[in-house]
Amino acid sequence: RDFNERCAQCSEVNWGVTDGGGFYCRSCHNVTERTREVVNTDFITNSRVQTISKGSRQQEKNDGGCEWYICEGFQLVLRKQVEALEALGVCPQMKDEILGNFWRCYLQKSEQAYCKRPARETVKALSVCERSTDVDSDPERSSLLHLLSLSESEGDLQTDCSFVSSVSKVSESTSVYSGSVDGSLYLMKGQKEKLRMTMPMTLSFCYMALLWVREPITLSELLRFVVEGHIPYFNVFQHFPEKMKLCGLDLKIFCVESSPVYEEVFNKMHELAAFLDLPRFPDITESCFLHPDMLCMKYLMEANLPDELHNWTCRVVKKIGIGEVDFLTLTPGNKSTRKVKYDVLAAAVIVVVLKLLFLLDDHYEWILSEFAEERNKNNAEGGPYFEFRKWYEVVKRSLDVEQKKLDEERAKYLWRCEKPLFYSVKRKSKVLKRRQMVVNLQNQFGKLSGSVQRAEKPNPSSFQLSWSEENTDGSCFHGHSLKGILQEKCGLLKAMNPDYWLCTLKLCNEKLCGHLAHYREVEFPQSYHFVLGLFSFLLRIQPSYIHDEVCLIEHKLFNKKLYKKLKYSTVLRK
Template sequence: MEKEDTRDYKEPCPQCLEVNWGITDECKFYCKSCHTVIEKTKDVDAEDVFSMNSKAQSLNRGLKRKKQDETGWEWYICEGFQFILQKQAEALQSMGVDAQIKDDVMCNLWRRYLQKHKIAYVRRRRRESQTGSENASSCSEPDSELEAFSFEDSAAETDEGCSVFNAGIPSSGGDVSGAESVAGSVTSVRSGSVDGSLYVKDKQSLKMSMQMTLAFCYLSLLWLRESITLTDLLRLVFQGHIPYVKSEQYIPEELKIYGPDIHIFKVQSFPEYSVMKEKIYELAAFLDLPRFPPITENCYLHPNVLCMKYLMEANLPDDLHIWTSRVAETVGLDDVTLLTFDPLNKKKKVIPYEVQAVALIIVALKLLFVLDDSTEWTLARCACRRNKKNKGKTWFDFKEWYKTMKTAIDQSQKELTEEYARYSWKSDKTLYYSKHFKSLLTKRKNTAKNLQQQFSKLAGSTPGTEKQSPSSFVFNWEDEDLGSTRFHGHVLQGITQQDGKVPRKEYWLCSLKKCKSKFCKHHILYEKSKFPSSYHFVLCLFSFLLSVEPCVVHHEVCEIEYQLFDEQYKGVTVKKSKKPKKRADTA
């Protein structure tokens, strides 16, 4: 019936220039080679009009799937990651992120990725049977509509309400029939997906992984300048608010996962901050993204705004924000050109906005309290004697603040360790590496589940704990249940003079010499024994708030000090450690 309806239409496809037409459920013509839908419709009777679905479900029809009894639908690895990206975008939307993140931003990033890898959105399909440089170059020619990347323009290429997330992966970029012929025998024996076995062995640049899905999320958030930093994103992943662990449960049941697919989608650890920074920059450079929207003073990622947030969370006085702003202005960290992410600038990679903010706070604390295990305690004793007289505003007492924060950190660290120990990495789905062990693993899992339910009833405990609401704060000092002292309203009087200057000019540097080597590793060479205990405590406090290693924050403090003392504070007396004398036998 379809051949009779399309027999008289001989116009070539505007996308791939082939004459191979089919008819969709909405009676529109689509190319069977590249699945491009055109405006031409089938001539139907008036009685059949009412039986058609008036809404277009997707712009691209995707793969013509053949359902199998045991192996499920035929699917590709990129389709599995697309389902996960969709769930992650929907999770961010539920947290109040701009609705554009799914269909306008992340969708276009994903389309760009598929085009760069020649998977989809190219002018012609790659054919493994074709040979010769001329054929190879013409078959992988990218679509000119996506070459000039723009979130605003590319969003208008799809129909209203349509999204690549709502459709299957279009097959215009790869030879699906060729993949089926190569991996057809592998699909039913070793892998649930069509290309699972080949995907593991493939050494293409920037392959998709679960960490790469978070890179897509962060680039989308950064483009929209949302109030979720990279450390906040990783914390939301740990708390289970963003799909990451047990990702296979977000893939439809019809897409069977077993064999090599398990290694691709299964997660056994949480991503580290430094690793994610590299992944994000690699993805942005691979996609050839333009300069991101500028980070102005009104944006959440501006250092003045982030410093206010972390001063509140660290329970520090509000007056300290004046000093963090001065330091940021002196070293130029409030410059829009330096704050705006530009993937084309190879020297300036992913900007650690939250780490820069806490580093500014630490430098300000060193300017005021020195943090040399002597000056800060002397100032604390003066503030304690002054506060006992109850005259005027309360002076900030470093010693009392230290006790309050030490107790809060120890308690939170204990709860975090217990939560991590109870964390379950096992999937709710039955994952098996071959169909032979499917029944055995299913039986074992059901037995373990029944035993767990029985022990829970005997112990009188609930099977699961209630998930906490998402929040970017670790400590909330406005909560009356904490019962701790809040230092936000305390003043720095007695530490600074009336003209706003610091009476002391002594300052010790965290690093006396900047390493200029391309393979510099001084950011991982932080040793606790070489620094005062007060500085180490402040460093560990902010590293705990950001869930990063102390060496990451220490490295950023060193970077700010390099710029601070080179430009403005030439007259400050810097305490230097004595250099060891060279031996006579050394070269």
């Protein structure tokens, strides 16, 4: 009664008292650090004040389930994903200080928490009763807050959303078509206007947090770790507490039966950053892992290309200005700058350099290979010269083996959840018995067919293809020299070929076509297609995405020559 300060969140004076004696705003549920001073304990014992209940009186349903909200489910998914990232070596501050703040901001912007709850139709449909005015004295009924939280720290990512189920009592008849309280209302059209949460968006949250702390994990690596099972995504609901029952539309929201798409996660991350009104992200400098020079070095090693190519990639990056801080750093909401795909950009730079040196027209690169082979025969001193033909044969053989393994793993992947889903206590024993019978039959058929049991998942690695210079078979090309295909002019090493073919003369409108250029395999040389396929495998994306970046880099690199050529062709038409 004596606390009359305005709420910092909504500027109203409408305070209640929590169980711990602290003040919270009844309008927006903002909790302050101010606590009530107890003067007379007798008065406190006999008084009745409005408090946040520890749990709804009708919290537990007849089937032993617990009332929960969709945002609580996504919060649990995010917690599992960030814990997996921490196990991979990500800084521990990312969980609460970065991703936790992003999630709280999203809940507020989407009007799911930390705001005035408007009198919407969704709230009416949930049959929300009047808020509790008594402290729930039943210690046996634990709310979803205790199911989800592992620590008692205030503001933790694990406990932010639980107040939704603790400030209201929901009737048992709510959300007939889902196990959650608001599952049947979550997929309504009106929810899409506020960037409705989806499973791919959980990865957008993770990538946004990784980008903020500038961790050495690209988006392609993040999605690869998801597919390999190192980060929870498929059947993640099997990690939900026992009392969080899933059925009906809940399965449509949390069940995933397809791999995450690079473009979807990338675009949603930028939409999310703009929706949250985030400031400019920390600068991407030359010492940062996401800088093109650093990523080019990594992909050159993984593609088994000579180390000397890194000097050429650095020259291209500097020439067209894609290594500048303002170009690389994300500024949410700035529509004048192009969205940078760091991994795709670095791969495209390497492809352009290979075209500059070897042309990749199915003819010139083989001539250079024969020339380098002859020089290697007469080379008694120094390292061997790089032969494109030999590199092509070694890498293609290894790539075919790895691609076959990947295809087999995709074909054998079981989309069904290991944890059986049951929606009532009566059917629980029957479902478990049936599931055990299926597992036993699978094991018996496996023994009869002689199939090998699945080995444990290997530890995640940033490199999918590894090449060791210690091998005596000459399969590693890192130390090979490019002098066999270069010529010296004015003290500088330059490419022998003066020609260069462009992938396209004119870029398309990306907003209308969806791509900067159209890629059809039959229209391009096989050498170019092989190089695109190699980096497409390493990044697990479509070759057309890399082709778009290659076309954009070429237009920046040959801007003046292109302008003259287009102007000349226009004059001829007139």
